[in-house]
Amino acid sequence: MNSKAFVISFDAVLALLVVFAFLVASFSLISRVSDSGFNESFLQAFSFDSLKVLEASGKLQQAALENDSSGIDSFLNSLPYYYCARIDFFEQGSSVPSIIASKPNCRNVPSNSFLARRFFAVSINSEPVFYTAELKSWIAG
């Protein structure tokens, strides 16, 4: 009789372990689900917006002409605190940025930053000079 009772308890313990294992697995799976894709959508939209607004307001062209990032710096500083961005200006054919603009606390670009580019031209001595503005953005940690 005693041994029979032992066998039943062992089965029950085993079943309980299986149930708990399922619960733990479900919890860990659900915890891993995040809406981080949402941050990417926000970054993407906001980065393209930034470049578009900068170009339409003439600030990109002005920075390239004057070789001065102060206008872009102040623009970036006025954006929401959680949005970090850095803009590098490349003259056509050059791989070295001629101007770098960024928020003061957003100098180090993380590897998972979002990259957006905008091509524009300015007239220097009646000759068109082409530039690429490369914006890297990320959410401040």
Added chain:
Amino acid sequence: MEWLLLKKSKGQVFSADTLLGLLVFLFALSIVFFYTSQLFERQSSFFEELELKTQTFNALSSLVETKGFPSNWEFQNIPEIKAFGIASSPGIVDSAKLESFLQISQSDYDSVRKTLGLSKFNYRLSINDLNGESVAIAGSDAKGIFSFKASRLALLNNEAVLVSLEAFK
């Protein structure tokens, strides 16, 4: 005598063993119920939050990137407006459309909420310049238990503005 012995041993099985087993079972069952309900609660709040974020972001994108439908909605009656958009072209806010949107938001808040796809939530649209000065505001002043605020950059009268849509419940 044999019958009596059998009866006695059967009676023993139903006493302490059963009671203990039942207690263990109920204990385990209550733990399972507790965790399962937590699991469902967590899942449903996650999806509710995701719905809030998605609908807010979609509504804001529709506002700052499109002219709305019909494109001359500002001259239509409210039932004929299928979608609101305050842009003359993507990212360029049209001040006449914005003015109409502010007026309709004030006169028929619920219709605007539904047309924006935010029928389950309240909303507040705010437009600020980059110095933080308010340019326009529309929608509810109420506070919600949980909320989400999406922002986009746009141009209004050739000036950069931050267009923010906050939805809350």
